[in-house]
Amino acid sequence: TIYVVTPTYARPVQKAELVRLSQTLLHVRALHWVVVEDAAAPTALVGGLLAGSGVPFTHLNVETPPERRRRPGDPPWLRPRGVEQRNRALQWLRETRAPGESGVVYFADDDNTYSLRLFEEMRSTRRVAVWPVGLVGGLRFERPLVAGGRVVGFHTAWKPERPFPLDMAGFAVGLPLLLARPAARFDPQAERGYLESSLLGGLVSPAELEPKADNCTQVLVWHTRTEKPKLRQEEQLQREGRGSDPHIEV
Amino acid sequence: TIYVVTPTYARPVQKAELVRLSQTLLHVRALHWVVVEDAAAPTALVGGLLAGSGVPFTHLNVETPPERRRRPGDPPWLRPRGVEQRNRALQWLRETRAPGESGVVYFADDDNTYSLRLFEEMRSTRRVAVWPVGLVGGLRFERPLVAGGRVVGFHTAWKPERPFPLDMAGFAVGLPLLLARPAARFDPQAERGYLESSLLGGLVSPAELEPKADNCTQVLVWHTRTEKPKLRQEEQLQREGRGSDPHIEV
Numbered sequence: 001t002i003y004v005v006t007p008t009y010a011r012p013v014q015k016a017e018l019v020r021l022s023q024t025l026l027h028v029r030a031l032h033w034v035v036v037e038d039a040a041a042p043t044a045l046v047g048g049l050l051a052g053s054g055v056p057f058t059h060l061n062v063e064t065p066p067e068r069r070r071r072p073g074d075p076p077w078l079r080p081r082g083v084e085q086r087n088r089a090l091q092w093l094r095e096t097r098a099p100g101e102s103g104v105v106y107f108a109d110d111d112n113t114y115s116l117r118l119f120e121e122m123r124s125t126r127r128v129a130v131w132p133v134g135l136v137g138g139l140r141f142e143r144p145l146v147a148g149g150r151v152v153g154f155h156t157a158w159k160p161e162r163p164f165p166l167d168m169a170g171f172a173v174g175l176p177l178l179l180a181r182p183a184a185r186f187d188p189q190a191e192r193g194y195l196e197s198s199l200l201g202g203l204v205s206p207a208e209l210e211p212k213a214d215n216c217t218q219v220l221v222w223h224t225r226t227e228k229p230k231l232r233q234e235e236q237l238q239r240e241g242r243g244s245d246p247h248i249e250v
Numbered sequence: 251t252i253y254v255v256t257p258t259y260a261r262p263v264q265k266a267e268l269v270r271l272s273q274t275l276l277h278v279r280a281l282h283w284v285v286v287e288d289a290a291a292p293t294a295l296v297g298g299l300l301a302g303s304g305v306p307f308t309h310l311n312v313e314t315p316p317e318r319r320r321r322p323g324d325p326p327w328l329r330p331r332g333v334e335q336r337n338r339a340l341q342w343l344r345e346t347r348a349p350g351e352s353g354v355v356y357f358a359d360d361d362n363t364y365s366l367r368l369f370e371e372m373r374s375t376r377r378v379a380v381w382p383v384g385l386v387g388g389l390r391f392e393r394p395l396v397a398g399g400r401v402v403g404f405h406t407a408w409k410p411e412r413p414f415p416l417d418m419a420g421f422a423v424g425l426p427l428l429l430a431r432p433a434a435r436f437d438p439q440a441e442r443g444y445l446e447s448s449l450l451g452g453l454v455s456p457a458e459l460e461p462k463a464d465n466c467t468q469v470l471v472w473h474t475r476t477e478k479p480k481l482r483q484e485e486q487l488q489r490e491g492r493g494s495d496p497h498i499e500v
């Protein structure tokens with residue numbers, strides 16, 4: 001089973017993002033979607049969407065504590081996003097999966113784009129598998145560099161001194177390894193860019209990474225981001241008491 | 251058959267957009283994807299993606315003439331986008347489909363988000379079917395207003411005086427009607443916001459529109475837009491001769 005862990009939070013495009021991600025995942029066999037809302041309680045919007053998606057799922061929630069949350073006006077990179085949510089999913093896996101149970105865990109943000117081939121590539125993950133990610137770090141792609149079937153470096157332009165200069169979308173972890181290392185988790189205090197390293201450092205050394213996607217020469221996942229829609233007319237109409245019907249879910 | 255007409259143009263996120271749209275369409279039976287590149291010749295990127303998508307398709311191209319193209323720095327709304335491409339698809343339908351052949355034509359931009367239920371709703375289109383579109387026109391959604399099963403107005407905040415204040419994503423047209431009205435097409439000179447009206451005005455009157463999606467009370471399509479990725483590090487590395495491998499497709 002591939003456990004796909006998706007943190008998600010309320011905003012105008014949330015449903016659209018989850019709809020298209022659910023359509024991707026619905027093509028993949030032996031997959032379980034662990035959706036963790038950044039919210040004090042699970043919402044009907046996400047719950048309804050999951051129930052109707054056709055994808056096997058678990059619906060969790062945990063709110064990012066206020067002191068770690070972005071304040072309006074803060075640049076998006078100031079604080080890592082989705083951290084407590086991914087750790088909540090790790091906790092769920094450790095609480096519910098039997099020790100030694102086979103499986104692969106992948107952290108899939110709700111706004112990225114995933115090819116179907118990516119899931120077949122990650123299925124054979126033993127400890128930690130890696131591959132390129134498109135449109136990330138200011139580059140066309142970042143990728144591990146491979147020689148003789150092993151990772152020997154990284155093509156990245158941003159903080160190349162990081163132990164694992166990998167985006168969240170660029171690796172998967174074997175479930176048995178995660179269960180065997182119960183302390184491994186994402187560090188909410190990690191310095192910018194070091195979030196992935198904070199988990200992976202507790203699991204493997206860089207030389208042990210397993211390259212996928214034809215020795216990391218194929219881009220099978222893209223770090224897309226969706227524009228925040230401008231809702232100026234909505235605000236105007238709402239001031240006039242003529243806003244879009246709030247009973248219609250978007 | 252549902253003919254899904256998608257104009258598309260080269261940019262860093264193009265492949266990602268087409269990948270996720272192809273995954274949506276792959277779930278829909280009896281569908282034919284007409285992809286029209288805004289390019290002087292069909293590209294290998296789009297051709298390869300279509301060939302591997304599993305979706306029945308036709309691959310066309312027509313370049314937007316230079317005098318109608320957006321210039322760098324022009325605001326995106328200055329000129330309508332994808333117009334010659336959609337007209338090229340209309341031409342293809344009229345040249346290749348037998349008069350009276352059944353079918354439905356839907357204009358699906360490459361960056362929007364489509365629920366699977368949308369396609370089932372549009373399948374019963376006779377002349378022109380309509381439904382709400384989320385996150386468009388500065389509103390949570392725009393939608394036709396329905397009374398007694400007929401469209402009696404529109405919830406929209408922008409140029410409500412338009413004959414058909416509908417987004418491109420908000421309607422489908424029966425193929426027999428399109429074939430019976432060979433002059434109906436999108437007007438590349440249409441004033442901003444009047445592109446949809448330029449086609450629909452040649453096909454139906456507003457009172458004839460067929461409301462779908464529970465009398466236009468369900469949002470089944472979202473006018474999402476994808477951020478243009480910043481590739482500043484890529485430009486820097488390229489100046490140093492160390493850019494991302496250009497042989498790797500993104």
Ligand SMILES: O=c1ccn([C@@H]2O[C@H](COP(=O)(O)OP(=O)(O)O)[C@@H](O)[C@H]2O)c(=O)[nH]1
Nearest residue numbers: 007008009038076081082085109110111225
């Ligand atoms: O306050 C937040 C912001 C983001 N996220 C989720 O965390 C992941 C990463 O966030 P985002 O895509 O905004 O980050 P970026 O694209 O900048 O890497 C996504 O699945 C979001 O839905 C979250 O749970 N809470």
Ligand SMILES: O=c1ccn([C@@H]2O[C@H](COP(=O)(O)OP(=O)(O)O)[C@@H](O)[C@H]2O)c(=O)[nH]1
Nearest residue numbers: 257258259288326331332335359360361475
């Ligand atoms: O120069 C262009 C710009 C856009 N498009 C296509 O036309 C459609 C509408 O463009 P866009 O999504 O940028 O418009 P908006 O989101 O602003 O409505 C999309 O399928 C694009 O791929 C195109 O063929 N040529």
Ligand SMILES: [Mn+2]
Nearest residue numbers: 109111112225
């Ligand atoms: Mn993201």
Ligand SMILES: [Mn+2]
Nearest residue numbers: 359361474475
């Ligand atoms: Mn668009």
